[in-house]
Amino acid sequence: MPASLCGTWELINNVNLEGYMVALGISPNLQKIALKLKLKKVIEQKGDQYIIKTASTFRSYTISFRVGQLFEEFTKGLDNRHLKSLVTWEGNKLVCEQSGEKENRGWAHWMEDDKLHLDLYCDGEVCHQVFKKKIKE
Template sequence: LPKIAAGAWLAQSGEHVTLDHGVLSIDFATRKIAKLLKPQKVIEQNGDSFTIHTHSTLKNYLVTFKVGEEFDEDNKGLDNRKCKSLVTWDNDRLTCVQKGEKKKRGWTHWIEGDELHLVLATFCSFI
């Protein structure tokens, strides 16, 4: 079982935040605020179970899941949607695919050196 570094991580900047309005359907004001935030992310791992706390001046968010098991996720206050989420390991990365009212959303977390990376994504199929 791969292991992601549990602990507290502080965002250094939002300079690479590119939440394009057409892609993720996130309103203009929320996108602008997201670029300014420097949230703290606290990750707890117990085997294949995870709890991720995200703390910011705008919103606190908590998600708990077990890798490989679909769960109900409520993103109220983020992009205000409910979805079915499934988190799996992709080598040393945690990848979440979300299904619901906004199609094919998700995220990927991984550690590189002493930095925690997060990519928000839309998953497209060109086949």
């Protein structure tokens, strides 16, 4: 069984976000804002349903899905596209394949040591993010 991804996570490393946003077609002005944001991610599991909330002071995005079930997704506040998404476990990685206007689009979350890793990919560009678990105050 893969490690639990659940918890509250804070971004500590972000590689090639700009290249990923260019591949998505995000405007240069929004890119400048996004590159300065400190992201927080909350992952919850309720039965067979996952809820992933990504928040910043500028925008927030929530996705809810069941592993192995195709679902409609609207990336409101990100690149505002309608997608068909499918999330599956591939070994220890929670992987999402998204189909729509952009080719080879999706993401993968996994644990390595005590860090949460996320690869975001689109049209050959990959953004790699690393998060550390937030300690309860």
